[in-house]
Amino acid sequence: DIQMTQSPSAMSASVGDRVTITCRASQGISNYLAWFQQKPGKVPKRLIYAASSLQSGVPSRFSGSGSGTEFTLTISSLQPEDFATYYCLQHNSYPPTFGQGTRLEIK
Amino acid sequence: EVQLVESGGGLVQPGGSLRLSCAASGFTFSSYSMNWVRQAPGKGLEWVSYISSSSSTIYYADSVKGRFTISRDNAKNSLYLQMNSLRDEDTAVYYCARDGVFDYWGQGTLVTVSS
Numbered sequence: 001d002i003q004m005t006q007s008p009s010a011m012s013a014s015v016g017d018r019v020t021i022t023c024r025a026s027q028g029i030s031n032y033l034a035w036f037q038q039k040p041g042k043v044p045k046r047l048i049y050a051a052s053s054l055q056s057g058v059p060s061r062f063s064g065s066g067s068g069t070e071f072t073l074t075i076s077s078l079q080p081e082d083f084a085t086y087y088c089l090q091h092n093s094y095p096p097t098f099g100q101g102t103r104l105e106i107k
Numbered sequence: 108e109v110q111l112v113e114s115g116g117g118l119v120q121p122g123g124s125l126r127l128s129c130a131a132s133g134f135t136f137s138s139y140s141m142n143w144v145r146q147a148p149g150k151g152l153e154w155v156s157y158i159s160s161s162s163s164t165i166y167y168a169d170s171v172k173g174r175f176t177i178s179r180d181n182a183k184n185s186l187y188l189q190m191n192s193l194r195d196e197d198t199a200v201y202y203c204a205r206d207g208v209f210d211y212w213g214q215g216t217l218v219t220v221s222s
Binding site: 038046087 | 142151152153154157166168202207208209210212213214215
């Protein structure tokens, strides 16, 4: 199985900050990676697909990059509604595997 | 509009069974593979099972293999998860998610395994 190592597991930041979250795959997954945002009690929401494609309706301050084994999610200027938990997901091969999550908190 | 609506969750004793359903609308259900994903209270997301559009290919997580059975009825636009021999650690919110790219998710149904 492909392991996804996500970092950091938690972080605090201020409104307006630039934030980067990283996921590393234990083997190459091409660009079969998605990023999800989940707020407490809510359904995960896909932000990025194919490593760098922005989901329709998602603000342009979110961006994704990477290919192979290393991927990043960047939020260019944090907004109050961005404080949530973020997960990466590889779907290059079954079983698909999620990163352990990054909890983004207000500083 | 794509909609996925899960149902069938509830409280069940260890060793018991439960059948989850996911009703799909707003897209051609028979053309898409489907997944079940779960999330234990306060924990991360865990993929559970996959079924291809024609039911010809099925996968399970090791944690549920031999206990859970995924199925679908394309005529009824519905996905199912039969869960047997339930354990405490199966307690979670169960989501259905569309396709191998997980682009749409249902709102989830809570399964609680407890005596």
